Amino acid sequence: MLDSVKIARRQSEIRQTLSGIVGKENPSEDETRQMDELDREYRSNETRYRAALIAEDEERREAGAELETRSESEWSDLVDQFELRQIAFALDEGKALDGATKEVVEELRSAGGYQGIPVPYGALETRAGETVSGTDLPNPKVIRPVVDRLFPNSVAARLGVQSIQIAQGEVGFPVATAGAVFGWQTDELSDVGAASAYTTSETSLSPDQTGGAQMVITRKALKQSGAGLEQAIRRDLNAVIGTEIDRVVVNGSGASGEPLGIVPGAATYGITSTAIGAVADWAAFRAEVVAFMEANAIASASAVNLAFTPAIWSDLDEALISGTAVSEWDRLTRHIANPAISNVIPAASAIMSANVQGIAPGYLGLYGGVDLIRDPYTKAGSGALVLTGLVTADFTVPRGLQTRILTGLAAA
Template sequence: MLESVRIARRQSEIRQQLATLAANPTPTEDETRSMETLDLEYRTNETRYRAALIAEDTERREAGADLETRSGQEYAELLARFELRQVALSLDNGRALDGATAEIVTELRNTGGYRGIPVPWAALELRNTVAAGTPDPISTRPIIDRLFPDSIAARMGAQMIQIDHGATEWPVTTAGATVGWQATETGNVGGPTPFQTADRPMKPDHTLGVQMRLTRKAMLQTGSALEQAVRRDMNAAMAVELDRATFLGTGADGQPLGVITGRATYDIALQEVDELATWGAFRAGVTAFMTGNAASGAASINAMIRPELWDFLDGAIWDAGSGLTEWDRLSKHLPNTYTTNNGLAAPAGDPLATMSLLTTSTGGIAPIFVGMWGAIDLIRDPYSDAQAGGLRLTALATKDVTVARPAQLRVLSGLEIAAGE
């Protein structure tokens, strides 16, 4: 019990005793001495009570600061002990979950409905192992980096949003404050315009399924062998498809509408180059960002290109005397240029041309939002591979993509990498 609470209770008892003694019009000498003793104790306790409150306030602040960080630290440590091996064995032969794995699964079940066993997204992080074979998890980072460190979506500034249930919207200002000078001494300044917003919703309408086959040999292996195999398979398969859908999702057949495929829907600016690719084409896009107050300079802009475009730029000599290529110029001014064959469609047409995407973060707001609902739902299929004694697992993940401010993105098309016939 806190000392302040103990003193407060004693003060209440003293007041009751004093009230009883004060009600006696002719107190005896013993009662008079009792009143003096109680009064002295009461005044002393008042000083002790104030001192106790001051001391306990400091303790509360320290404890509060510890609690604010403890929950996140403890959960991160709990996730580090999550074992996919337990999940696979539980689905295969009904083995009961225990330890940190059981605790996390129970917590996830309390926040959402799952047909199988829920697996947290953080459990897909790839882990290093020391010589003795003891798992040594890497440090926890923002969730999209922690899931897929090499994800092109993460490098292009996309932000992962964890959603428990329902739909999520981001209101974006489309019209607001205006400025204007007073034209005459008695005139009015420019009139106001209504403050307007547009909603950018994300809905749980797109579910990705990943199937894994675990052989009997794999399930009989001990330690981290099965653990790492499952992590690698799920991580690689989901990373590739989630990256592709973020940019090239068709918006049909269950896929979310990707950023590049849905350029017109998201109202993203299109810069039609339609000539041999050079740094000059990218420079025009950077200039458009700066004139639109979306970026302060080229260093804050991310660029996504195809490997074929890199090959062309690196071979296009800009200055024969110095040997500088167009790639040298591009990489110098746009250090955050990333190459992918997954987020952009293959070059096509005559002349052969490709596309590029430029993004930037403005005011702490990411150019792309990727919503992930709940956890991964891991479901058992014991029949498909029953004759071989294997187990087939299906992992279901629900995802959506949206763009909050299209001014933070720009698509460059018609970047020619070959001469026409």
């Protein structure tokens, strides 16, 4: 109990006692002496009470500052301790969840919308050795791009796509399309320019696309040690979900339940696509960098993210500048560090993007966690357990000028 509360209660007791004594017409000597003692104690307590309030106010401020960041850090700590093997045994044998795993599942369930057992995306991070992660793992704060954290080699992450964790509903991204106009007076009495309305356009993420990752856990795997099963589940779910998220961000058709990706949605998102029709070289990419600069999107080539296929990397590395040992790849990486190389990018194509004024070139919305549903019947004959992990996600590009596509980069 706080000292101020204890003192306040004692003051109340003193007042109550004094009121009883003061009401007597002829108090005894003992009662008179008691009034003097209680009066001195009351005055002393007033000083103590003010001092206690000052001390406790400082403690409250420190506690408040801690509470502002505690929820995010506590959540990440719980997710670090999340055990997927508990989920497998709960689905297979009905074993009760406990510890941090139980807390995380209950927290996700409070948002609703799960038929099976919810699993946070952070729990799919591949961990080395221990079932319960150590302090050397990333400790995400507030909203960290989930693509970066779950799938470090993700092409979407390398292109600057930001992932947002959404509990429910839609998330909109208003982007300014017109605003202030600067003008000069033509004479002393004229206006400085015509007024222009500040307008925005909006793109949004909605929970309309749901996909499923299915995996089979054999009876042998279920009977193995916890760490072995833990890593097996992580690897399977991590690989299949990460690969598919990358694919739909770049190549999602926008039909058959898929989000609309960067390449098929270029016209919809207002992304410029340029047909090169020649072997890839630094000059082709440099022209697009210049276009970014002329659109006031970037100030230097190092601000550009770039991704293309292994075949294009081979062409760039093989093409030597006449009379030198310097390749086109060397020229490119001198200006654009660490381009992403992946077969997710369409053949003979490249994607360039930039983060402009804090706005990512694309937003990937991941709704809730992975909804893990048990199917003990499909493989009942072999004693295996079939798990289906449902993932609800959407993708959008808020501003097309932050992305450019090159096509027709012919093979050497």
